[in-house]
Amino acid sequence: MIPIQLIQKTAETLMDKAAIEIPQDYLDGLKRAAETEDGDLSSFVLKAMLDNYEAAKEDRRAMCGDTGVPRWFVKMGNEARVEGGMVALEAALRRATASATNGVPLRPNRVHPLWRTDHNNNVGIGAPEIEYGFEPEGEWIDLITVHKGGLFGTDYRMLFPSDGIQGIKRFYLDSLMAFGKRGLACQPAIIGIGLGGSKDTCMVLGKRASILRTVGSRNSDPRIAEMEDEFKELGNSIGMGAMGFVGKNMVIDCNIEVGYCHTGGMPMSVHAFCLSSRRAVARIHADGRVEHRTDPDWFTDYQRRETVEWEPQREAAE
Amino acid sequence: MTGPREITLSTTPTDEDIAQLRLGDVVYLSGLMYTAREGVYMRALEEQANIPMELPSQSAANFHCSPAARINPDGSFDMGAVTATASFRFAKWLPEWMAKTGAKLIVGKGGMSSKDYKEYFVPNGAVYLSTVGYGTGALLGRGVENVEAVHWNEELGLAQAMWVIKCNRMGPFIVASDLNGNCLFERENAKIAENVARVYEGTEPAVLKRYGESDDRTDEVI
Incomplete structure (x- = not known):
């Protein structure tokens, strides 16, 4: 049984870390980009960003004034139990979000869409989002917080099989062009592409591809992994860099996730996880140990399973 | 490679100060700067509320920003990170705002169009400064010497309130x-446009079209 107080305390630490500490995989990716960048303005921008991450850590202040919209992903081993159940867990995550908004401080970004009511704590209707995933074994629970910026860089389109890979490329380029100009997407970014699913799950796949996978990770399907390499290269060949200035670094990495879709369609979404790619993860074990990391490790074989039964179990039964 | 030219600028700059600025210069600001975005514009211009500062004598620098900040129970302020929000959305209010407040420095994200600049920035002797990145929130936060006041917090909330910041070489910003x-x-954009046809080579328009305003990649969506 995982104590609820431990969940809330860990969640508060995660809120703080996500806002302040740029994940190492993204930082390494950006450093590599800064080394290759020869556009004078975009080069200046990348250096300023690297200074900024240092300043944030030294001062323990948020790396960006727009601290995004905090949200949670909760993954549980099948045997995990939470004191007070899942309702208590959701309350703890809402409390941690509110208290960190005042504590770090974060910008109270969340408002009612019509009445613009601001509770000044990033909590409200449907906020923070809390999404769940499960793994076949384990008594642990993973808390993942992501503070993604919210306004630009995302798009959806219903493509069809006849559009083919070229159609996918074209919509990808369209999204980068549209939101890369003037740096609206706050690139260089981790670009996530969702392919397939229903319209809503297509958006979810693309978003998760950008925020729940690290720079350098590759899809377990080798042909998709090849596309990821190719698309990263393609995005960086536009000639556009940071802030939409002439440059060669637009995409720090490109991650693609797929889901089975309607036989007639090929829906596609594109998401950009910005220069402040804020995510933080902790695993809480049943014995009270807490391990911090920055890789959400969300897309396991189990999450990407395509058979009726979970395969290892089926093999074990045979 | 030589870096861009660096300039320190007052938030109540003279006409000469502004005239010397060149595209791509890097600027650090000193003096008072206030945040104003849709909430402040609507309140001051549409609801005709009295602006609680002497403008432009106290400050001619309007920051399109909501800081990551808090108001403490004792009434003091803590400001962490500071970055800008995209400015193109405020074109609706800016001409009237500039006329009313004498703002000379509009500081934000992503800039405006050259049409905006020609129509109401140039006649007002004003220029646009962009934040860098975006956003160098922690670096800019270090440039905040003091939070002087927060106006209209009750009416607009922390994110939309009018924060008055004392800047000490706050930056970098780009002209x-x-x-x-x-x-x-x-x-x-014009330089990048030369290459666009080549990257799109081999792709065809999607089979299902969309009602849209532009299919021309040299266009912008703002």
Whole structure:
């Protein structure tokens, strides 16, 4: 049984870390980009960003004034139990979000869409989002917080099989062009592409591809992994860099996730996880140990399973 | 490679100070700067509320920003990170705002169009400064010497309130327009446009079309 107080305390630490500490995989990716960048303005921008991450850590202040919209992903081993159940867990995550908004401080970004009511704590209707995933074994629970910026860089389109890979490329380029100009997407970014699913799950796949996978990770399907390499290269060949200035670094990495879709369609979404790619993860074990990391490790074989039964179990039964 | 030119600028700059700025210069600001975005514009311009500062004598620098900040129970302020929000959305209010407040430095994200610059920035002797990145929130936060006041917090909430910040060499910012109405971002777009046809080579328009305003990749969506 995982104590609820431990969940809330860990969640508060995660809120703080996500806002302040740029994940190492993204930082390494950006450093590599800064080394290759020869556009004078975009080069200046990348250096300023690297200074900024240092300043944030030294001062323990948020790396960006727009601290995004905090949200949670909760993954549980099948045997995990939470004191007070899942309702208590959701309350703890809402409390941690509110208290960190005042504590770090974060910008109270969340408002009612019509009445613009601001509770000044990033909590409200449907906020923070809390999404769940499960793994076949384990008594642990993973808390993942992501503070993604919210306004630009995302798009959806219903493509069809006849559009083919070229159609996918074209919509990808369209999204980068549209939101890369003037740096609206706050690139260089981790670009996530969702392919397939229903319209809503297509958006979810693309978003998760950008925020729940690290720079350098590759899809377990080798042909998709090849596309990821190719698309990263393609995005960086536009000639556009940071802030939409002439440059060669637009995409720090490109991650693609797929889901089975309607036989007639090929829906596609594109998401950009910005220069402040804020995510933080902790695993809480049943014995009270807490391990911090920055890789959400969300897309396991189990999450990407395509058979009726979970395969290892089926093999074990045979 | 030589870096861009660096300039320290007052938030109540003279006409000469502004005239010397060139596209791509890097600027650090000192003096009072206030945040104002849609909430403040609507309140001051549409609801005709009295602006609680002497403008432009106290400050001619309007920051399109909501800081990551808090108001403590004792009434003091803590400001962490500071970055800008995209400015193009405020074009609706800016001409009237500039006329009313004498703002000379509009500081934000992404700039405006050269049409905006020519129509109301240049006649007001004003230029646009872009934040860098975006956003160098922690670096800019270090440039905040003091939070002098927060106006209209009750009415607008923390994010939309009018924060008055004392800046001490706050930056970096990039000069994104000049007194001829030139636009840094449009200049860069034009250079990038030369290559666009090549990257799209081999792709065809999607089979299902969309009602849309542009299919021309040299266009912008703002």
